[in-house]
Amino acid sequence: MPEWMAGWPFLLVYLAFVLGAGCRSQATYWTGRGIAAGVLRSRWADRFDGPQTRRATASIERWGMPVIPLSFLTVGFQTAVHAAAGLLRLGWLRYTLWAIPGWFVWALVWAGGGMAAIAGAAALAARSPWALAGTCVLVVVAVAVLVRRARRRREERAAVEALAQH
Incomplete structure (x- = not known):
């Protein structure tokens, strides 16, 4: 956990991570939406046009909306799924309602064990x-x-x- 959060109660740390997950997934979704609408023509359009985003699009098309909350349990593929949701122009409310459980799971992983794993790796590296x-x-x-x-x-x-x- 970042040093500046060290004295915070777990609930506040957890809610900060939930907010972070929500902001990041929404930003990625809206970037995908902007690219799909032709509003955003930038380096993001090139970044979102790759094999991982195509796999994410295919996963959403094949398995449906459950891919969205499950993506929060992955690294890398998560961003591709949120971009694909925007590129597919999934409705914002529908996308968000499916993403919210993922925010809470992602925050629990990182506020609990994820940050502990990073701290453990840092301690191991020091030794x-x-x-x-x-x-x-x-x-x-x-x-x-x-x-x-x-x-x-x-x-x-x-x-x-x-x-x-x-």
Whole structure:
């Protein structure tokens, strides 16, 4: 947690994180809306026209609105989902009502464990930068293995479905 928040009661820290999540998701949504309407022509238009935003758009089109609150449990994909919601011109009220539960979950993750994890990483780095580097390598390898397994399963399912169609 930032030093200036150190003495705050947890509820105030939590509500500050909720407000931050709300402001960030709304700003990203409205940037996407502005690009879709042709009002914003800037570097943001190029940033929002990438593979991750296309995946987010496809996810919303395939799975519907639950993708929005679930996106708050991801890193990176979250921004793409909010931009895609704006690019798809989803109604503001509908988008916001689906985003609000995500704000509260995101804030709980960061006000609780997320900031503790960052503080732990900083403490580990102070004791042994090599231990922090090793831990980071282990986390990256574990994530890569999990992603590879998920992709392999998806490819196997697609191959089975393709065979079943022939």
